[in-house]
Amino acid sequence: MSDPAATPVPLAAGCEHPPCTRYDVALLDLDGVVYIGPDAVPGVPAALASARRDGMRLGYVTNNASRTPEEVAAHLSELGVQAAAEDVITSSQAAATVVAQLLGPGGRVLPVGGPGVPAALTAAGLTLVTSADDGPDAVVQGYGREVGWAQIAEAVVAVRNGARHVATNADPTVPSPRGPLPGNGALVAVVEGVTGVPPLVTGKPDPAMHAECVRRTGARRPLVVGDRLDTDIEGARRADAASLLVLTGVTGPAQLLAARPDRRPDLLAPDAAGLLVPHPPVDVDGRSWRCGAWTVRVGEAAVLELSAGEEQPTDGDGLDGLRALCVAHWSAHPDDGAPARVVGADGRAAGVLDDWGLTGDHS
Numbered sequence: 001m002s003d004p005a006a007t008p009v010p011l012a013a014g015c016e017h018p019p020c021t022r023y024d025v026a027l028l029d030l031d032g033v034v035y036i037g038p039d040a041v042p043g044v045p046a047a048l049a050s051a052r053r054d055g056m057r058l059g060y061v062t063n064n065a066s067r068t069p070e071e072v073a074a075h076l077s078e079l080g081v082q083a084a085a086e087d088v089i090t091s092s093q094a095a096a097t098v099v100a101q102l103l104g105p106g107g108r109v110l111p112v113g114g115p116g117v118p119a120a121l122t123a124a125g126l127t128l129v130t131s132a133d134d135g136p137d138a139v140v141q142g143y144g145r146e147v148g149w150a151q152i153a154e155a156v157v158a159v160r161n162g163a164r165h166v167a168t169n170a171d172p173t174v175p176s177p178r179g180p181l182p183g184n185g186a187l188v189a190v191v192e193g194v195t196g197v198p199p200l201v202t203g204k205p206d207p208a209m210h211a212e213c214v215r216r217t218g219a220r221r222p223l224v225v226g227d228r229l230d231t232d233i234e235g236a237r238r239a240d241a242a243s244l245l246v247l248t249g250v251t252g253p254a255q256l257l258a259a260r261p262d263r264r265p266d267l268l269a270p271d272a273a274g275l276l277v278p279h280p281p282v283d284v285d286g287r288s289w290r291c292g293a294w295t296v297r298v299g300e301a302a303v304l305e306l307s308a309g310e311e312q313p314t315d316g317d318g319l320d321g322l323r324a325l326c327v328a329h330w331s332a333h334p335d336d337g338a339p340a341r342v343v344g345a346d347g348r349a350a351g352v353l354d355d356w357g358l359t360g361d362h363s
Helices: 044-053 069-078 091-103 116-123 149-160 184-195 208-217 229-238 253-257 272-276 320-332 347-355
Strands: 025-028 057-062 088-090 108-112 138-141 164-167 222-226 242-246 267-269 283-285 288-291 294-298 304-307 342-344
Touching: 025 044, 025 208, 044 057, 044 272, 057 069, 057 208, 069 088, 088 091, 088 208, 091 108, 091 116, 091 138, 091 164, 091 208, 108 116, 108 149, 116 138, 138 149, 138 184, 149 164, 149 184, 164 184, 208 222, 208 229, 222 229, 222 272, 229 242, 242 272, 253 320, 267 272, 267 320, 288 320, 294 320, 304 320, 304 347, 342 347
Parallel strands: 025 057, 025 222, 057 088, 108 138, 138 164, 222 242, 242 267, 304 342
Antiparallel strands: 283 288, 288 294, 294 304
């Protein structure tokens, strides 16, 4: 078998020891990772407490601009997650820093979003206005549940009058207990669609947010933990940091398999408790890939065939088969993302493919 550590394919090398002992700081996304809506992801507060006891420091890096760092830290504390305001980096703070650099002290800004947006702008020494008629030099648009037509209309008028349109992030959705709901990116797209002016986006995947958290924590080996390929994982790659994708948020197995090269995580886990356990490697032998008890082979027309083998699979987190599928598919597509064609070679494999939403010919 080849040495998986020698291959550049993400997920292949795994992690022999629990990530909380290999990496010194976890840079955690919040929505879809630590909590969904008002509630903690089950088991995650206890897992983060264990990671902290093992010596890992925790920082929280969120594209959700609606709340201040103090409010975010208070919410985390209520959920049983130890956090202080200085542990939190929001996309509002990133946007405020960029706009202050563009406009200088006292620059006039129209905020659109939740309370976190104006609070960050004020802290950065900028002057807030409430109307496009006040002649703002920039519009900073971030997520807020109360954002409606009136605020969007003011943003459109201001941008058409020459104000710079700055978006805290472009996430099209936010996780919720009811499934994905419209995120800031959906409303930013409305302003862009009406004005024809593309916004300057300052949140993840821009590396500035992770870089700021690394600076605050003094991290030497940071690990980004997120649920989104287009922000968390791409942002980690752009910040030259390792990444762990969790499946508690918006990304599912089909999206992961089809990920383009800059959005492929180094590690994969069902949830953030993946910080506490080793991650198995994927061994390559010719045109077959094995992870734990699961094997993937390339069949006719480049179809990936997943099999469980004779023994009952014993992978602890249930994702060894998906790891093998990803490494096999990405090995065939090192430079581009492409949908994967997958079939189950036996009944157990067909069952897990159904569970993952990777249905195919299971005959």
